[in-house]
Amino acid sequence: MTATAPFGPLDFQLVLLRRMADFHPELVEEARRELGVSTAAMREANRRWQAMVRSPKGRGTLNRYRSVLGEPESRQARRIGDLECEALLWPVPLWPDLRFEVMAARGGSVWNEWLVRAPGATGPDLHTATDLRPWSCTVDEAARAFAPASPLPGSAPTRWGLALTLPGGEIRTAEFCWGLFQRLV
Structure with missing residues (x-):
């Protein structure tokens, strides 16, 4: 039996895509091909991610992201109302103008995790x-x-x-x- 490769940034992108397939399977299929991975590999990445998330011996949300994505590209202190937190940003190669942002309160509690526009990247022109x-x-x-x-x-x-x-x-x-x-x- 061979050892399973460590779960990394490519696998994480497949997890993001898996959830988006509920809305736009055609875009996900195109992205999956661009990444050069099979449908089976995407399913396996999602299975492994779910196992990490649900593991009773889990590392905690913030530590899980660090172990999968490495050290963040940047960190920014933020204050939202009375909450002082830190925004940690990681690049997402599939979407070069976006970053995966994790908002963590003091002590490492994660309260939000999603894609945001990369600092300095131009966003879309939205009028209608x-x-x-x-x-x-x-x-x-x-x-x-x-x-x-x-x-x-x-x-x-x-x-x-x-x-x-x-x-x-x-x-x-x-x-x-x-x-x-x-x-x-």
Whole structure:
């Protein structure tokens, strides 16, 4: 029996893609091919990730990300209301203009984990509903472009909803997976 290779950044990208396949299997298939991995490899990466997340001997969320992704590319102190936290950012090769952000409170408790625009990267030009294309923007970008916006509960732990105000005042719900736009409902 051969030893299993360590779970790394490529595997983690496959986990992100696996959840997004619920919305856009055609985009996921294209990305999977770009990464040069099989459907079976994507399923195996997801199986291994779920085993790590559910393990009673787990390393804790922040330590799990560090063990999988390495040391963060950058760290930024943030204050949100009374909460002082640290934003840790890792590159995601599949999406070079994005970073995987983990928000951790003092003591290492993780309270948010999603994709955000990389510092200095130009975001999309969002003015109308047709500008909202799958994988085109992050939660924060959509909220700023279509204010006022209100967060909504997602249908799964890696999903977020956002009530957006479109031009003309129509309110629609945008759905995100791992912080990346998936669809407008």
